[in-house]
Amino acid sequence: MKEIVIISGKGGTGKTSITASFAVLGGNAVITADCDVDASDMHVFMQPQPYYTADFYSGQYASIDQDLCINCGKCKDVCHFDAVRVISGRYSIDKMDCEGCGYCTRICPAHAIRNINNHVGWWYISKIKTSSKMVHARMKAGAENSGKLVAKVKNTAREIAETEEKPFVLIDGSPGIGCPVISSLSGADYVILVSEPTVSGLHDLKRVYDLVQKFKIPVGCIINKADINRENRDKIVMFLHENRIDHLTDLPYDLTFTKAMIEGKSIVEYDNNILMKILNDTWKTLIKKLNYPE
Amino acid sequence: MKISIASGKGGTGKTTLAVNLAAYLALEHDVILADLDVEEPNSGLFIHGNKTYEQAVYRMIPEWDSEKCSLCSLCTEVCAFHAISRVHDDILVFPQLCHSCYACSELCPVNALPMVQKKIGTLKQFESGKLTLIESILDIGEEQAVPLIKQAIQFADESFPEETIRIFDAPPGTSCPMVEAVKHADKVILITEPTPVGLYDLQLAVETLQALQKAFVVVLNRYDIGNSHISEFCRDKQIPLIATIPNQRKIAECYSRGELLYHTIPEVKFALDQILEYFHIPLQAS
Numbered sequence: 189m190k191e192i193v194i195i196s197g198k199g200g201t202g203k204t205s206i207t208a209s210f211a212v213l214g215g216n217a218v219i220t221a222d223c224d225v226d227a228s229d230m231h232v233f234m235q236p237q238p239y240y241t242a243d244f245y246s247g248q249y250a251s252i253d254q255d256l257c258i259n260c261g262k263c264k265d266v267c268h269f270d271a272v273r274v275i276s277g278r279y280s281i282d283k284m285d286c287e288g289c290g291y292c293t294r295i296c297p298a299h300a301i302r303n304i305n306n307h308v309g310w311w312y313i314s315k316i317k318t319s320s321k322m323v324h325a326r327m328k329a330g331a332e333n334s335g336k337l338v339a340k341v342k343n344t345a346r347e348i349a350e351t352e353e354k355p356f357v358l359i360d361g362s363p364g365i366g367c368p369v370i371s372s373l374s375g376a377d378y379v380i381l382v383s384e385p386t387v388s389g390l391h392d393l394k395r396v397y398d399l400v401q402k403f404k405i406p407v408g409c410i411i412n413k414a415d416i417n418r419e420n421r422d423k424i425v426m427f428l429h430e431n432r433i434d435h436l437t438d439l440p441y442d443l444t445f446t447k448a449m450i451e452g453k454s455i456v457e458y459d460n461n462i463l464m465k466i467l468n469d470t471w472k473t474l475i476k477k478l479n480y481p482e
Numbered sequence: 483m484k485i486s487i488a489s490g491k492g493g494t495g496k497t498t499l500a501v502n503l504a505a506y507l508a509l510e511h512d513v514i515l516a517d518l519d520v521e522e523p524n525s526g527l528f529i530h531g532n533k534t535y536e537q538a539v540y541r542m543i544p545e546w547d548s549e550k551c552s553l554c555s556l557c558t559e560v561c562a563f564h565a566i567s568r569v570h571d572d573i574l575v576f577p578q579l580c581h582s583c584y585a586c587s588e589l590c591p592v593n594a595l596p597m598v599q600k601k602i603g604t605l606k607q608f609e610s611g612k613l614t615l616i617e618s619i620l621d622i623g624e625e626q627a628v629p630l631i632k633q634a635i636q637f638a639d640e641s642f643p644e645e646t647i648r649i650f651d652a653p654p655g656t657s658c659p660m661v662e663a664v665k666h667a668d669k670v671i672l673i674t675e676p677t678p679v680g681l682y683d684l685q686l687a688v689e690t691l692q693a694l695q696k697a698f699v700v701v702l703n704r705y706d707i708g709n710s711h712i713s714e715f716c717r718d719k720q721i722p723l724i725a726t727i728p729n730q731r732k733i734a735e736c737y738s739r740g741e742l743l744y745h746t747i748p749e750v751k752f753a754l755d756q757i758l759e760y761f762h763i764p765l766q767a768s
Contacts, residue, residue, distance in 0.1 A: 200493005226655030229679040289583030290562045329689035363492040364521035367625035387740035388524040398622040417738035
């Protein structure tokens with residue numbers, strides 16, 4: 189089983205549209221994992237029917253029992269996250285600011301503080317339109333710890349793929365280079381970076397590549413909207429060449445990305461022969477690189 | 483006035499709006515633009531100023547002092563993040579897991595875990611006329627963006643007079659880094675696009691801002707490419723939709739070169755004027 193992670197550094201480069209296309213092209217050979225748990229969007233393309241739903245708890249938050257509190261203020265003194273509020277002379281904890289370190293709970297002389305498990309969201313295993321399966325999640329608004337939820341989604345997809353002997357796990361990662369991205373990269377066999385020939389695209393590609401390098405995973409790149417700026421496109425190609433990153437393909441600037449999405453379809457299901465052909469060839473190149481017979 | 487520009491989905495035009503709004507306002511007003519997308523900051527690619535300040539940014543982590551340690555293991559018990567463990571007669575600290583709560587350090591009976599600085603990124607300040615850009619950039623491999631975002635906002639608060647207009651370019655998503663970048667704002671502008679993904683991510687961002695009790699408005703980018711679901715959603719929820727920006731290949735091309743748009747694209751200038759009118763910020767140039 190091979191794990192392919194698709195990330196982009198910069199948001200809005202077409203990462204999820206491309207992942208959805210590969211999920212459709214791979215069909216039954218692919219278990220999909222939507223690890224962009226902050227803004228999970230694969231469901232728009234895959235029409236998942238969840239058959240398993242679970243709550244996800246991560247970390248804790250502190251809560252003060254007003255009946256026991258003696259108003260000594262020690263909790264406020266020790267909190268390094270400014271999470272303790274004083275409202276009309278009474279102490280309380282702002283859940284949004286609490287990191288769940290438990291320091292206040294431990295030192296409260298009146299034992300008035302409890303740690304409560306933090307319900308951060310839900311995760312699902314679903315049937316999708318390719319007749320294969322997808323693991324995805326939904327984080328509660330403003331929740332923390334998305335890295336752990338990413339690990340849960342990814343590991344579940346991996347277990348399903350192993351049990352069902354599927355050759356591929358396809359992972360839609362999140363933008364950025366922080367904890368959710370790091371979590372989605374661990375244990376991957378191949379990383380696809382989706383970039384665009386803009387000053388931001390190039391800048392973010394270099395940063396995300398610096399991160400990926402630390403994991404020593406083979407890397408390929410798809411340049412989307414390649415024709416909006418030839419000069420920057422060539423700079424990206426040069427960068428790929430210098431760093432021995434596979435240049436998987438270029439995609440033209442094309443409103444099909446949006447049109448297909450509005451109909452809940454991936455690009456390869458929409459009537460556009462150019463993009464369909466390019467993505468089909470790219471998927472074939474990719475699975476060949478991973479030593480899978482066509 | 484503090485305005486955060488955020489979006490659930492990435493790539494909807496946050497940075498485009500932030501840099502253009504800030505530069506346009508700076509034609510006449512003192513403006514600070516703080517790029518809080520510290521994982522992938524891009525504002526500096528569009529604002530070309532002179533660098534006037536640079537500093538390393540640190541967070542605090544415990545460092546084990548083997549001489550003082552009595553091996554009581556209290557620290558391993560105290561740490562809620564499993565960032566400290568004892569292996570035989572050694573105490574190991576895992577900086578990536580540490581949340582800098584100080585509990586291990588301050589509760590250690592023999593002071594064997596003093597807090598020390600660990601570099602997590604760099605803060606730079608650039609000046610271009612009336613516009614000051616504060617750019618914070620997270621070191622590669624660092625997982626936690628929040629401490630850096632916090633310090634960038636604090637730096638802006640401490641270094642400039644309160645009446646200076648502040649624009650925060652927030653990171654995408656709705657988790658802790660985004661929350662940190664919007665929670666100090668007087669008003670949040672959510673920028674989105676009229677697609678199913680744009681709508682879904684907007685709903686998540688709206689829920690987050692409601693939970694934070696923040697006032698917010700919506701700007702619709704590429705308004706002419708998709709469907710009408712965003713405007714219907716805003717109408718139903720009584721969220722002010724204060725400006726729209728069309729989809730144009732020319733905008734994508736100017737953006738790709740790192741150019742500001744309000745001089746060359748009249749529709750962008752018009753959208754900025756609508757935003758300023760909403761915020762009652764006067765500008766002769768408008």
